[in-house]
Every structure is written in structure tokens, then in C-alpha cells.
Amino acid sequence: MTTAFSLEGITKRFGEVTALDNVSLTLNEGEVLGLIGQNGSGKSTIMKVMAGLHRPDTGIIRVGGKVVQLRSPLEAAQAGIGLVHQEQSLITSLTVAENLFLDKPATSTRLGVYRWAKLRDRAKHQLEKVELDIDPFTSVSELSFGQRQMVELAKVLSLEELVHGHLVILFDEPTAVLNPPEIQSLFSQIRRIKHRSSVVFVSHRMDEILDISDRVYVMSDGRNVADRDKENVNVDELYELMVGKQRVNREDRKPRNAQIGAEPALTLKNVTVPGEIEGISLTLAPGEILGLIGVQGSGAETILRTVFGLSDRWSGEIDYFGMPLNVDSPPQAVDKGIGYLPAERKTEGMIRNTTVSENVAITYGWQHGHGAGLISRARERGLIHNWVTKLGIKTPSIGQRIDTLSGGNQQKVVLSKWLFGKTLKVLMLDHPTRGLDPGARSDLFGVIRELADQGLAILLVGDTLDEVLTLSDAIIVMKDGRVSARIEGVQATPPSEEELVKAMV
Amino acid sequence: MSNLIKSQGPLLALTGLVVIFSVFSESFASMANFAAVLEAAAIPAIVAIGLTYVLMQASIDLSVEGVASLANIILSITVANSVTTTDIGLWAIPLVLCAGLLVGATSAAVSIYVRMPSLIVTLGMWLTTVGMAALLFPDRLPQLLETRITQLAIDKQFGLSWIVYLTLALILVALWVEKYTRFGRMSRAIGENEPVLIMSGIKVNRHKIAAFALAGGCYALAGILLGARIGVGNTQSGVGLLFPAIAACVLGGTLLSGGQGGIRQSMIGVLILVSLRNGLIQIGVDPLLQSALEGAVIIIAVAGSTWHLRRKVRVIK
Numbered sequence: 014m015t016t017a018f019s020l021e022g023i024t025k026r027f028g029e030v031t032a033l034d035n036v037s038l039t040l041n042e043g044e045v046l047g048l049i050g051q052n053g054s055g056k057s058t059i060m061k062v063m064a065g066l067h068r069p070d071t072g073i074i075r076v077g078g079k080v081v082q083l084r085s086p087l088e089a090a091q092a093g094i095g096l097v098h099q100e101q102s103l104i105t106s107l108t109v110a111e112n113l114f115l116d117k118p119a120t121s122t123r124l125g126v127y128r129w130a131k132l133r134d135r136a137k138h139q140l141e142k143v144e145l146d147i148d149p150f151t152s153v154s155e156l157s158f159g160q161r162q163m164v165e166l167a168k169v170l171s172l173e174e175l176v177h178g179h180l181v182i183l184f185d186e187p188t189a190v191l192n193p194p195e196i197q198s199l200f201s202q203i204r205r206i207k208h209r210s211s212v213v214f215v216s217h218r219m220d221e222i223l224d225i226s227d228r229v230y231v232m233s234d235g236r237n238v239a240d241r242d243k244e245n246v247n248v249d250e251l252y253e254l255m256v257g258k259q260r261v262n263r264e265d266r267k268p269r270n271a272q273i274g275a276e277p278a279l280t281l282k283n284v285t286v287p288g289e290i291e292g293i294s295l296t297l298a299p300g301e302i303l304g305l306i307g308v309q310g311s312g313a314e315t316i317l318r319t320v321f322g323l324s325d326r327w328s329g330e331i332d333y334f335g336m337p338l339n340v341d342s343p344p345q346a347v348d349k350g351i352g353y354l355p356a357e358r359k360t361e362g363m364i365r366n367t368t369v370s371e372n373v374a375i376t377y378g379w380q381h382g383h384g385a386g387l388i389s390r391a392r393e394r395g396l397i398h399n400w401v402t403k404l405g406i407k408t409p410s411i412g413q414r415i416d417t418l419s420g421g422n423q424q425k426v427v428l429s430k431w432l433f434g435k436t437l438k439v440l441m442l443d444h445p446t447r448g449l450d451p452g453a454r455s456d457l458f459g460v461i462r463e464l465a466d467q468g469l470a471i472l473l474v475g476d477t478l479d480e481v482l483t484l485s486d487a488i489i490v491m492k493d494g495r496v497s498a499r500i501e502g503v504q505a506t507p508p509s510e511e512e513l514v515k516a517m518v
Numbered sequence: 519m520s521n522l523i524k525s526q527g528p529l530l531a532l533t534g535l536v537v538i539f540s541v542f543s544e545s546f547a548s549m550a551n552f553a554a555v556l557e558a559a560a561i562p563a564i565v566a567i568g569l570t571y572v573l574m575q576a577s578i579d580l581s582v583e584g585v586a587s588l589a590n591i592i593l594s595i596t597v598a599n600s601v602t603t604t605d606i607g608l609w610a611i612p613l614v615l616c617a618g619l620l621v622g623a624t625s626a627a628v629s630i631y632v633r634m635p636s637l638i639v640t641l642g643m644w645l646t647t648v649g650m651a652a653l654l655f656p657d658r659l660p661q662l663l664e665t666r667i668t669q670l671a672i673d674k675q676f677g678l679s680w681i682v683y684l685t686l687a688l689i690l691v692a693l694w695v696e697k698y699t700r701f702g703r704m705s706r707a708i709g710e711n712e713p714v715l716i717m718s719g720i721k722v723n724r725h726k727i728a729a730f731a732l733a734g735g736c737y738a739l740a741g742i743l744l745g746a747r748i749g750v751g752n753t754q755s756g757v758g759l760l761f762p763a764i765a766a767c768v769l770g771g772t773l774l775s776g777g778q779g780g781i782r783q784s785m786i787g788v789l790i791l792v793s794l795r796n797g798l799i800q801i802g803v804d805p806l807l808q809s810a811l812e813g814a815v816i817i818i819a820v821a822g823s824t825w826h827l828r829r830k831v832r833v834i835k
Contacts, residue, residue: 087719102714104707106777111703116718125700 016078017042017211018063018094018181023072025058028420032058033069034235042179045203045212047226049219051255051308051514053476055235056215060183063213064096065089077178090116093176093210095169096183102168103153103161110136110149113168117175139167143202159195162187166202173209180210188216189310200225217308217518219248231255249511256478256510273486274299276335278439278470279320284329289315290494293329297439302461302471304485304503306478308517311491313474314356317441320472321353322346334438347376350438352431354424354445356474362427363415370397370411372426377434400429404460421453428460440464441472446480458484478510490516528770528786531819535790539797546800553677559792560685561740561747563785565763567692568622568736570784571702571729573767576709576776577629577636579730582737582763584647585621586756589614589741591651593667594751600661608666615738621647622734626727636730651753660751670746681743688739692781701728709776765816766791790819 018040025033033055040046050056061067062074065083074081076092083089086096103112110132114121121132129150136149145163153161169182184203188196203212203225216222222229229246231239231254239254277296284293290312297303305313319327322340331338333349340346346353355361363372374393381396382388397411404425408418415426424445431437442461446454461484465471475481481488482503490498490513498516500508540547565582572579595602596610606613621643629639662668670680696702704725707715715722737756744755764774770787772779794815798808 085719086717102717104711104714106706106710107703115707115715115720122700127698127700127703129698 015042016040017044017076017179019075020059020062021073021075023059023062023069023074025062025067025069031235033062036072036232036235036237038230038237038240040181040211040213042211043207043209044228045207045214045226047222047229048213048215048232049217049222049229049251049255050232051477054232054255056232057185058235059232060096060185060213060215063089063094063181064183065094066096076181087116090172091176093172093178094181094183095172096185097162097165097169097187098185103164105154106152108150108152109140109147109156109164112153112164113139113149113171116168117171139171140164142170142173143167144198159191162191162195162199166199170202170206173206180206182206182210182212184212184214186215186217186309188218188221196221217310219251219518223248252511252514256514272466272468273301274468274470277332278334279338279472280332281316281320282330282332284316284319284327284331286312286315286319286324286327289324290319290491293496295489295496295499297470297472299438299468299470300465301487302465302473302485304481304488305472305474305491306481306488306513306517307491311517312494313491314443315494317353317443317472317474320346320439320441321351350434350436351441352376352434352437352439353441354427354431354443356444356447358420358424358427358447363423365416367415368412369401369406369408369415369418369426370394372415373397373400373411373429373433376430377436380433380435396433397429400432404429405456419453421449421456424449424453424457425460428457432464437469439470439472443474444476445473447476454480478513482507482510482513488513492517527822528783528790528819531769531822532786532790532793535793535797539793539800543797543800543802546797549677551796551800555789555792555796556678556682558796559788560681561743562759562762562766562792563685563788564688564736564740564743565759566766566784566788567688567781568733569763569767570692570772570779570781571696571705572636572733573772573774574705574709574776574779575726575729576712576774577726577729578640578764578774579622579625579636579733580640580760581621581625581643581647581734582740582760583756583758584644584651585618585734585737586741586744586759587753588621588647588651588654588756589618589738590745590755591654591751591753592617593742593745594660594662595654595656597662597664597667599663599751601656601658602660605664607664610664611667611742614742615735618734618736618738618741619731620734622730622732622737623727625734626730629730630723630726648753655751655753662745662749662751667742667746668749670743681746684743688736689781689785696781701725705729706777706780709778711777762788762791769816769819791816 016039020036020038023033023036024031036055036059038059048056048059058067062069065086065088068084074083081092083092104115113136114132121128121135133149140147140149143163143166145160145167147160153164156164172180187199191199214222214225223243223246227243229241229243229251230237231251233255239251276298278299279297281293281295285291293316295303305316307313315324318324320331322342322345338349340349359365364375370393374397378388378393379386381392394411401408401411406422406425408422415423418426431440446457449457461471473481473484485503488500488503489496545551569579593610593614596604596606596613598605625636625640625643628634629636673680675683704715704720708722708725712722740759741756745751748755766787767779767784768774768787769790770779770783770785772784794812798811803811
């Protein structure tokens with residue numbers, strides 16, 4: 014077998030985080046490689062390096078034996094490499110036909126004027142390949158998500174006519190938005206193109222990986238931990254490998270003696286957000302840390318955002334200390350004493366270009382003021398100082414601009430925003446340690462435990478199993494928008510990580 | 519049905535207005551009045567055509583009034599007139615149009631290469647062009663003596679002036695540009711998702727400069743036609759063009775957020791706005807109340823047509 018494509022010793026860092034650590038990968042002609050790993054294990058980064066979206070810090074990329082530089086998606090396309098996005102690369106107000114050839118040389122226009130008839134013929138041919146029976150002049154906005162995914166595929170497959178050599182087609186979780194017949198049709202497409210292309214296929218679903226791949230490549234913590242032919246795959250072993258180094262060091266974990274309240278603070282009954290979560294029921298008591306885990310798109314974050322009043326449409330019932338909770342917007346949730354630490358710190362968590370003290374006092378500063386909407390700078394300053402000391406926020410002064418701090422310290426400032434109020438009863442943490450280094454993480458863990466000890470009810474969506482296992486008193490595992498398992502007494506008798514991963518995928 | 523309201527809301531609103539005014543006023547539904555509506559709609563329509571491509575790209579251009587006034591002054595001092603001795607005849611028209619294109623292209627270039635929001639750049643350009651018009655203004659109001667230009671407004675075919683026919687022709691060209699040129703198609707795509715286009719290797723900046731230049735050209739044409747209509751060169755001639763043009767685009771469905779609408783929608787918006795003004799006069803609404811009513815109707819109409827786009831975390835600026 015000849016090697017179609019290879020990565021040799023690729024390293025990629027983002028600031029302090031090493032996303033890929035000396036990773037090598039070879040792809041043979043006509044082969045389907047299944048790429049698996051947990052969130053943050055580096056599989057998307059690998060795909061982006063291959064597609065020319067990221068440039069590696071060190072390492073060599075070879076296509077057909079020749080060393081190449083992939084500086085842009087266009088250069089990758091010229092080398093015969095195409096990435097099938099998860100539907101977001103389409104321009105919805107344009108027609109399907111235009112989208113198919115958006116990133117290709119403009120042979121369907123002459124002097125800037127469209128030749129629609131020619132475009133239709135070319136598009137028709139591409140759509141036939143993926144057996145998508147739609148008018149090429151349909152606007153993408155009218156298509157279902159499954160159909161859009163097929164258009165993405167057709168867009169990449171049109172490389173077949175443009176590039177003469179061998180193709181490399183990358184699929185980044187293509188099945189996430191597809192229903193079973195659509196998945197089968199996608200798989201038959203992949204089998205059809207194998208004669209002249211190699212495929213890399215990322216999925217969170219193990220059964221799909223085993224169905225379509227010839228070889229399985231496992232990532233964990235930015236490294237390749239296994240590379241197996243399909244015949245030699247042992248599923249349990251793969252789960253173990255995926256968990257990898259993130260396996261918790263049991264000695265490090267200090268079991269918390271949680272004082273969990275008898276009456277629930279928050280009760281969800283049959284909460285549904287169309288297309289995201291379905292029939293979610295759970296309870297959360299004061300003093301309890303409830304961890305939610307699931308792969309990307311499992312809906313864990315949606316639960317948090319719904320309770321905080323951010324979902325446009327939802328049904329079901331949410332009770333808050335025995336009373337029905339009717340929140341329609343974040344201000345109402347905050348009034349009731351519910352706080353939410355968003356995953357997107359830079360865009361939703363902090364206000365850039367302002368100081369630490371303004372970020373802390375923004376939500377609850379008025380509670381420490383003179384009443385009637387008048388704030389008290391002096392009292393605020395004193396309290397902010399307290400929190401800065403208590404959480405160990407490393408900042409030269411509270412008047413420092415927040416963007417000059419490190420990620421961990423920024424996150425603590427955002428957390429202080431919620432702790433600043435006198436009325437907070439429920440705190441929801443959405444990936445609180447995202448982008449933090451290990452030191453900052455364990456600091457933050459300490460703070461979260463202390464908050465629960467003081468009687469706060471905490472709902473946590475974690476980045477890693479390690480995080481959720483370390484902090485939670487109970488764990489809810491999410492899969493495809495539903496609860497797939499609830500595990501109590503996590504601190505006393507921790508479940509095995511393999512068990513959790515199996516419930517997730 | 520709800521789909522129809524969603525996609526054709528502005529057209530239904532226009533029909534509704536026409537029906538209501540026809541019922542309450544006998545003079546509204548007359549040939550003479552329809553001609554008056556078209557005459558009143560012509561110049562706002564030309565401005566709205568230019569603005570539509572800019573809005574589709576999610577930019578904005580506020581320089582209309584300044585550019586139209588400047589164009590009007592340049593025209594009136596370069597053709598035969600009562601004040602200056604220069605007379606370059608009809609060559610004044612291409613000269614003025616080029617001036618408009620140049621102003622537009624400059625706005626776009628500054629916005630792109632100095633990385634400033636088009637709102638601020640064109641706000642500055644508005645004042646700059648107003649100032650330039652004042653500088654070029656001779657001591658007295660120049661009367662236009664070039665009859666080939668003033669006849670555009672006076673000479674009527676089938677009850678309509680040449681200004682209306684010119685506008686109709688321009689609308690057809692603009693519709694063709696929107697559907698059949700790369701520039702037209704990419705303009706809408708730029709407004710919807712510029713990063714994807716950049717990643718696809720499309721020369722986005724060229725399309726942006728083209729949109730602003732075309733807009734400037736349209737404003738200059740509006741300035742020429744205003745000159746034809748009023749017969750003099752006036753530094754104030756462009757005043758009052760900006761608001762109706764933007765309001766008309768948004769009313770028709772060419773939203774300020776970009777990626778939506780088009781020439782057809784904007785033209786329907788112009789007709790709604792002009793019919794509303796005309797109809798309110800016809801049914802005898804107190805003139806003092808008119809602009810308040812006009813404003814209220816615009817807000818209600820836009821709220822109705824964008825209702826389905828509401829999202830909780832969508833920030834409106």
C-alpha cells in the first residue's frame with residue numbers, strides 16, 4: 014500500500030496549551046481512518062492542520078511523498094485535501110449551486126457575469142454523486158441540516174474533477190446532525206470514493222467508527238496513544254485509551270464531606286428544547302455539586318442555558334425551592350438568585366477593556382450601595398479586595414484591565430461576579446476550567462468545593478471526566494440530548510471512567 | 519399562509535395601503551395621482567438602489583445628502599448657467615457621475631484599509647461633501663440654462679417625465695446586476711458570512727469598493743435629476759434624501775444587518791413610503807400629524823416584518 018498523506022512530528026501550541034504534542038499520522042491510499050478521542054484531545058486540531066486552517070509550529074506534512082506547506086484551505090484544496098464541515102461553511106442566502114463552487118475557480122462566470130445554465134449542469138452532476146435530489150437553485154436556507162451536510166460533502170467531492178491526483182477527504186463529526194438513513198447514505202458515499210481517495214473520519218460514536226473505518230487512531234491529551242487495524246481492535250481497550258492520562262490520580266482526590274440539603278433547590282421535570290434536549294428531569298440540592306457530562310452536542314450546556322433563561326423555545330417544568338420558576342431572560346434568573354458562568358469567557362463571561370473591579374461589581378454592585386440605585390465605590394472596593402484575596406487572584410491592583418490577566422485569573426474574576434451578590438443560591442458552571450493550566454484548575458476546584466460547603470447549589474458541566482469526578486457529588490451522563498445515566502455517591506464510590514465513557518458514546 | 523406573510527409581508531403591506539387609501543379617498547386611485555406617486559418615488563428609488571448593495575453587504579452609507587448636493591452644484595456650474603461662464607454641455611453628466619463614484623470608492627477604501635466602521639467614515643464623508651458643495655457654490659443661485667437637462671423633468675411621455683423612465687431602466691439594470699453578476703451575488707453573501715467568503719478565496723474588498731462606488735454614482739445621479747427638477751444649483755438640494763432611502767430599504771426587507779433583501783424589496787419599500795405620504799395627504803390628515811404617523815407606521819411595519827428573526831441572545835445595535 015502506498016502512503017497518500019502523512020504528518021510527521023507535528024506540534025501545535027495555543028498560548029500555554031499544547032494542543033498537539035509531536036503527533037505523527039500516515040494515511041494509505043484508499044483507506045478510511047477513524048479518529049477518536051475525548052473533547053480537547055486534539056482531534057479537531059489535527060483535522061484543521063490537515064485542512065490548512067492551522068499551521069503547525071513544528072513538523073512536516075507530506076502529500077504523496079512530497080513535503081508541502083498548507084497555508085490556507087485553498088492550498089489544501091489544490092493538494093487534493095478537502096474538509097467536510099459541520100454545515101456551518103455554507104452561505105444560506107445563496108443557492109446550493111453557488112455554494113458548491115464558492116471556493117473553486119470561477120468557470121461558471123464570464124467577466125463577472127453568471128452563466129446560470131452552465132452552473133446548473135455542473136451542480137446537478139455534483140448533487141447526483143451524493144444522491145441528493147434537489148434543484149441546484151434551491152436556497153440553502155430551505156434545506157434541512159441533513160441535506161446541508163450532504164451539500165458540504167458534495168462541495169468537497171467536486172474536488173474529484175478539479176484535482177487529478179489522489180484525494181484526502183476529512184470528515185469532522187459528519188454524523189452529528191444526520192438521521193440513520195442519512196448516515197447510511199453517507200457511509201455508502203465514503204465507500205464509493207475510496208477507490209481514489211483516503212478518508213479521515215471523526216465521530217463520537219464508537220459503533221460508527223468501527224463500521225466505516227479500516228484503521229482506528231486514538232488521541233488523548235494531544236498525543237496519539239493507539240493506532241490499530243480494525244481486526245485487532247478491542248473496544249474496551251479503546252475506551253481505556255481514550256481516557257488516557259486524564260485518569261484521575263485517586264490519591265489526589267480529597268473526598269468532600271458534603272452537607273447536602275434535604276429540600277431540592279432546583280428541580281427539572283421533563284424539560285425539552287426542540288432539537289437539543291429531550292425530557293430532562295433532575296434535582297439539585299443546596300450544598301450539592303451535580304456534574305453533567307457528555308460529548309459535544311449532548312445537550313448538557315443547553316440545560317444550563319435554559320435554566321438561565323437563554324433558550325428561545327422550551328417546554329417542561331422547572332421548580333425552584335418548591336415554587337415554579339418562570340424565567341424568560343437572564344435578568345429574571347439573576348433576580349431569583351441564579352448565576353451562570355459561561356463557557357465562552359472572552360465573549361460572554363468578561364467585559365474586556367474594563368478593569369477587574371468593574372467586572373466583579375457589574376451584576377451585584379448595587380446590593381452594596383446606598384440604595385435607590387446609588388452605588389458605593391468605597392464599599393465595593395473593600396469587598397472586591399476581599400474576594401481577590403480569598404480566591405488568590407493574581408493582579409497588580411483591582412484597577413487592572415482584565416484582559417492583561419492570565420486565563421485562570423480572568424475566570425476567577427468572572428466567578429467573583431457571582432459570589433459578589435448576597436442573594437446567590439444556585440450557580441451553574443459551564444466548562445469553568447476551559448483553557449486553564451493545571452495550577453489554575455486545582456485552585457478553581459478548591460473554590461468550587463468551598464462554595465458548595467457554604468450551601469450553594471452547583472450545577473457543573475465539565476471539560477473532562479477528571480474534573481467532573483473530582484468535584485461532583487452526583488453525576489448525570491448525557492447522550493444525544495437525553496439523560497443516559499445518573500450516578501449518586503460519586504465521592505464515596507467513584508464510578509470507573511470507562512463506565513462513564515460508555516454511557517457517553 | 520404564515521410563510522407568505524414572512525416572505526411577501528412588505529408587498530402585502532403595500533397592497534393594504536393602496537386598498538385602504540382607495541377606500542377612504544376618491545382622488546387616491548386616479549391615474550393622475552398614481553403618476554404623482556411615481557414621480558415622487560423616482561429619486562428616492564435611485565438612492566435606494568445604490569444603498570441596497572451597501573446594506574446587503576452589512577455596511578451603511580450616510581453620505582447621500584452631501585454627495586447629491588455636491589453633484590448638483592458641480593452640474594449647475596459646469597453646464598450653461600446664469601452665474602459662471604463655463605459650459606461643457608452634456609459632458610457635465612459623466613463628470614458628475616465620476617465624482618460620485620470617486621467619493622463612494624474613497625469611503626470604502628478608508629473603511630477597509632484604515633479599518634473603520636462604514637458608519638463613521640460615511641458620516642465624515644457626508645459633512646466633507648456638504649462642505650465641498652458650499653466651497654464650489656458661486657455667489658448667487660445658478661439657474662440651469664441647459665434645456666436638455668431641465669427637459670428631463672418637464673417633457674412628459676404618457677403622463678410621466680423622463681426621470682421616471684430613467685429610474686425604471688435603472689431598476690431593471692440593478693435587478694440584472696443583482697441576479698446575474700458575481701458582484702451582485704457576492705454582495706448578499708458578504709453580509710451574511712464574510713469570514714467564509716474570505717476563507718473561500720473571494721476578493722471581498724473589491725466587491726465592497728464596487729458597492730460604495732456604485733452607491734456614490736447613484737447619489738450623484740439623484741443630484742443631477744434634482745437639478746433638472748428644481749432648475750437651480752443649491753447646496754441644500756440633497757437634504758432629506760437619507761432618511762426615506764434607508765427607511766424604504768428596511769421597510770422592504772433589506773435589513774441593516776446585511777445578507778437580506780435586495781433591489782425588488784427596496785423598491786417595494788420606496789413605494790410603501792411614498793404611497794403612505796401621498797395617501798395621508800389625500801385623506802386629509804392634519805399635516806402636523808403626518809410625520810408622526812409616518813414614523814409610527816414605519817416602526818410597526820419593520821417590527822412586523824422582522825418578528826420571525828427574534829432571538830434571545832441576538833443583540834440589536
